[in-house]
Amino acid sequence: VKIVVCVKQVAVLGDEVEFTDDARDVDPDFLDDALNEWDSYATEEALGIRERVGTEGDEVVVVSVGDAEVEKSMRRCLAMGADRAIRVDTSGFHDPITIARLLEPVVRGESPDLVLCGVQSSDAVQAATGTALAELLDLPRVAVVTRIEWDPGSGRATVDRELEGGLVDVTEVDTPALLTIQTGINKPRYATLRAIKQAEQKEIQTVPAGEAGQPVFRVRRMFAPPKGKGAELLGGSPAEIAGRIAEIVKERLR
Amino acid sequence: MSETLVVAEHLRGALRDVTGELVTAAAQLGNPVVVAVIARDPSQLDARFEGVDEVVNVPVAQGEFENDVYQRVLEALLAERRPQAVLLGFTVNSMGYGPAVAAKLGLGFASDVHALAREGEAVIATRSFYGGKVDAEVEFPDGRPVLLLIRPTAFAPAATGGSPSVSSGSVEIPASRARHVDFREPAGGDVDITTADFLLSIGRGIGEQDAIPQFERLAEKLGAVLSVSRPLVDAGWMTNARQVGQSGKTVKPKVYLALGISGAVQHLAGMKTSGTIIAVNTDPEAAIFSVAHFGAVADLFDVADELEQLS
Numbered sequence: 001v002k003i004v005v006c007v008k009q010v011a012v013l014g015d016e017v018e019f020t021d022d023a024r025d026v027d028p029d030f031l032d033d034a035l036n037e038w039d040s041y042a043t044e045e046a047l048g049i050r051e052r053v054g055t056e057g058d059e060v061v062v063v064s065v066g067d068a069e070v071e072k073s074m075r076r077c078l079a080m081g082a083d084r085a086i087r088v089d090t091s092g093f094h095d096p097i098t099i100a101r102l103l104e105p106v107v108r109g110e111s112p113d114l115v116l117c118g119v120q121s122s123d124a125v126q127a128a129t130g131t132a133l134a135e136l137l138d139l140p141r142v143a144v145v146t147r148i149e150w151d152p153g154s155g156r157a158t159v160d161r162e163l164e165g166g167l168v169d170v171t172e173v174d175t176p177a178l179l180t181i182q183t184g185i186n187k188p189r190y191a192t193l194r195a196i197k198q199a200e201q202k203e204i205q206t207v208p209a210g211e212a213g214q215p216v217f218r219v220r221r222m223f224a225p226p227k228g229k230g231a232e233l234l235g236g237s238p239a240e241i242a243g244r245i246a247e248i249v250k251e252r253l254r
Numbered sequence: 255m256s257e258t259l260v261v262a263e264h265l266r267g268a269l270r271d272v273t274g275e276l277v278t279a280a281a282q283l284g285n286p287v288v289v290a291v292i293a294r295d296p297s298q299l300d301a302r303f304e305g306v307d308e309v310v311n312v313p314v315a316q317g318e319f320e321n322d323v324y325q326r327v328l329e330a331l332l333a334e335r336r337p338q339a340v341l342l343g344f345t346v347n348s349m350g351y352g353p354a355v356a357a358k359l360g361l362g363f364a365s366d367v368h369a370l371a372r373e374g375e376a377v378i379a380t381r382s383f384y385g386g387k388v389d390a391e392v393e394f395p396d397g398r399p400v401l402l403l404i405r406p407t408a409f410a411p412a413a414t415g416g417s418p419s420v421s422s423g424s425v426e427i428p429a430s431r432a433r434h435v436d437f438r439e440p441a442g443g444d445v446d447i448t449t450a451d452f453l454l455s456i457g458r459g460i461g462e463q464d465a466i467p468q469f470e471r472l473a474e475k476l477g478a479v480l481s482v483s484r485p486l487v488d489a490g491w492m493t494n495a496r497q498v499g500q501s502g503k504t505v506k507p508k509v510y511l512a513l514g515i516s517g518a519v520q521h522l523a524g525m526k527t528s529g530t531i532i533a534v535n536t537d538p539e540a541a542i543f544s545v546a547h548f549g550a551v552a553d554l555f556d557v558a559d560e561l562e563q564l565s
Contacts, residue, residue, distance in 0.1 A: 166440030
């Protein structure tokens with residue numbers, strides 16, 4: 001089997017924030033990067049499936065969109081055990097549907113048996129790339145999956161779709177399919193130091209970005225949200241803070 | 255005439271709360287509001303909210319949500335009615351087809367939208383970025399309909415009891431490629447966090463599984479029930495029964511004391527109507543402070559140790 005996992009290197013905002021001069025994004029100096037948490041679960045799930053049902057010659061291929069910087073996160077997936085990685089070379093911010101359009105020809109070219117994406121990214125929280133990509137690839141899809149039962153020969157998989165409140169919708173989906181993976185579906189493995197070193201040496205194939213068309217939205221203005229209405233700051237030492245909390249609790253529980 | 259189309263959500267024969275919220279959101283855009291009800295028997299679901307001009311009932315064979323069915327019906331409604339905007343909930347169901355429709359038809363698109371405005375002919379949506387720490391106003395391509403996924407609980411639900419006209423549509427639906435089989439209830443627990451007056455809620459900030467007994471002890475001393483945010487359930491440290499948030503329980507205790515919870519949108523949706531919210535976090539920009547009544551920027555362990563000594 002061949003499983004393609006689409007991953008994103010996300011931006012993590014620290015304790016402070018300043019905006020770019022045009023106020024359309026956060027100043028990059030205030031951002032760190034990381035492999036999107038959902039995508040580490042998606043990668044683990046692909047590796048787990050390969051271990052459970054796979055045979056010799058199976059492949060887990062990681063695909064991402066971005067500049068050379070994002071190879072850092074792709075190498076994490078390689079260190080976890082992915083076989084190959086392909087980067088669609090582009091830079092700057094893209095909306096999720098544009099990302100799906102850029103991923104589409106690369107994923108199609110791999111003819112995968114299964115495509116896994118994270119449900120959403122922690123920085124943009126659109127929950128859209130996977131479902132849009134499935135449409136462009138004309139693949140059956142299920143969003144927000146917390147369990148996969150799949151016999152590759154059967155042409156279908158049974159998956160749990162996690163609804164609000166934790167209710168599970170057991171869904172049967174034809175394969176090949178695209179599934180968006182929810183956190184908690186598995187325990188992403190840690191890469192060994194040796195695997196990390198080996199991943200450093202692996203070649204990441206790059207392909208030029210195709211024509212993505214018009215963006216589906218454009219940020220006009222980014223700003224710090226208004227702070228809580230009347231949120232009162234409790235200052236002082238931990239003992240003083242604890243004392244105030246105890247008072248407030250006592251008063252409010254009366 | 256340009257209209258705003260809302261797709262009703264329902265589950266096991268009942269409308270979901272988000273439907274009324276979408277009607278309120280739709281009203282922000284000023285156009286006539288049309289609600290589409292896609293169900294085996296749409297007339298059993300009362301979508302006649304105040305502010306709704308028309309309800310379109312679309313009967314389908316499937317009793318429960320399937321993304322191929324909703325996609326096909328929405329595409330048909332878009333072609334037939336040419337709405338200026340389509341509003342869906344930012345819910346698990348909509349995540350399964352909304353972005354597909356937008357990608358296929360080249361619509362303007364944004365999700366997790368929590369405020370909406372209209373400027374002239376243009377729709378302006380506000381959504382969050384970077385873990386809810388910043389907001390952004392986004393604009394859309396000219397001359398295209400927009401499809402927006404609206405954050406649950408961001409808008410107050412519209413009142414029922416409107417008197418819209420009711421029409422019905424018929425759409426041919428091909429066989430679904432992803433089919434509903436059954437529902438399974440979340441694993442039960444020994445505890446009902448939704449009835450507690452006082453929740454001590456812990457999150458990723460506690461760092462290690464080994465820290466949990468300390469907070470179980472603290473909760474007992476304080477007379478609180480212990481609840482958690484999603485990462486602790488994902489890690490397998492606590493059961494889903496104690497999870498607060500969209501994929502867990504919605505709670506409204508008198509006091510919600512959050513230690514080391516950054517406040518992901520999905521968490522806030524499950525607790526923001528609590529009577530009094532007290533948050534302790536080392537990150538002054540943590541989104542939890544945007545809903546808290548009292549906040550302390552401090553190490554949660556220092557504060558927890560002091561609280562334990564007090565009680």
